[in-house]
Amino acid sequence: MECRQFEVTLISAVNLPNVRELGQMKVYAKVLIKGYSNSEWITSVDRERETNPYWNCRIKYTLPEKAVEKDGVLLVIKLYCERSLLPDKYVGEVNLSLKKLFDYGFPQEKVEYYVNRNDVDGKFGKLKLSYDFGKTTVTISEKEPSFGEAVVEGAMNGVLHAAIHEVLSEILFFEVEICVMRD
Structure with a gap:
C-alpha cells in the first residue's frame, strides 16, 4: 500500500x-x-x-x-x-x-x-x-491467504492443538499418579 x-x-x-x-x-x-x-x-x-x-x-x-x-x-x-x-x-x-x-x-x-x-x-x-x-x-502488508492456504493452516492448527492436548493430558496423568503414590 x-x-x-x-x-x-x-x-x-x-x-x-x-x-x-x-x-x-x-x-x-x-x-x-x-x-x-x-x-x-x-x-x-x-x-x-x-x-x-x-x-x-x-x-x-x-x-x-x-x-x-x-x-x-x-x-x-x-x-x-x-x-x-x-x-x-x-x-x-x-x-x-x-x-x-x-x-x-x-x-x-x-x-x-x-x-x-x-x-x-x-x-x-x-x-x-x-x-x-x-x-x-x-509499505508491505501481509496478503490474505488463499482458500487452500487457509484450509492447510486450519488443519495444521488442528493437528498442533491435538498434539498439545495429548502432551498435556499425559503430564496431568503423570502428576496425578505421583500424587496418588505419595498418599
Missing part, C-alpha cells in the same frame, strides 16, 4: 471569542483526520494568552495515499476552553480538505483559516498553522 507522511503544526489562534463567563480562557485543540480511527491528537493547554493561544504543536501522520486523492477526507481542528468543574467548552473549529491542501502543491508556512462554530453563523477568530506532505512510500 502506498502511504504519505503529513505533518501539521498548530501555531496559534487569534481573536477567539471568550466563551467563559467567569475565569480565564485556557484553550487547547483536538486534531484528527475524519474517518481514520486513532488519529486524534490533543495539544497542550495555553493557560496564559486567553483568546490568543499559542501552541506551536507539531503532529505527524502516516496516511494512505488514497486519503489525499479523494474528496471528503478532512483535517478537523476543534478548539476547546478547559474548565475545572464543568465539561470543557467548545470554542470553534476548522475543517480542511486534505485533497485541497495537497493539490495546492507545496509546503505552507503560517497560513490562516477562519474559526467557525457549528451552532452559530459567522467567523470566530483565526487559526494559524503550517503543513507539509512528504513523499510517497510503499
Whole structure:
C-alpha cells in the first residue's frame, strides 16, 4: 500500500471569542483526520494568552495515499476552553480538505483559516498553522491467504492443538499418579 507522511503544526489562534463567563480562557485543540480511527491528537493547554493561544504543536501522520486523492477526507481542528468543574467548552473549529491542501502543491508556512462554530453563523477568530506532505512510500502488508492456504493452516492448527492436548493430558496423568503414590 502506498502511504504519505503529513505533518501539521498548530501555531496559534487569534481573536477567539471568550466563551467563559467567569475565569480565564485556557484553550487547547483536538486534531484528527475524519474517518481514520486513532488519529486524534490533543495539544497542550495555553493557560496564559486567553483568546490568543499559542501552541506551536507539531503532529505527524502516516496516511494512505488514497486519503489525499479523494474528496471528503478532512483535517478537523476543534478548539476547546478547559474548565475545572464543568465539561470543557467548545470554542470553534476548522475543517480542511486534505485533497485541497495537497493539490495546492507545496509546503505552507503560517497560513490562516477562519474559526467557525457549528451552532452559530459567522467567523470566530483565526487559526494559524503550517503543513507539509512528504513523499510517497510503499509499505508491505501481509496478503490474505488463499482458500487452500487457509484450509492447510486450519488443519495444521488442528493437528498442533491435538498434539498439545495429548502432551498435556499425559503430564496431568503423570502428576496425578505421583500424587496418588505419595498418599
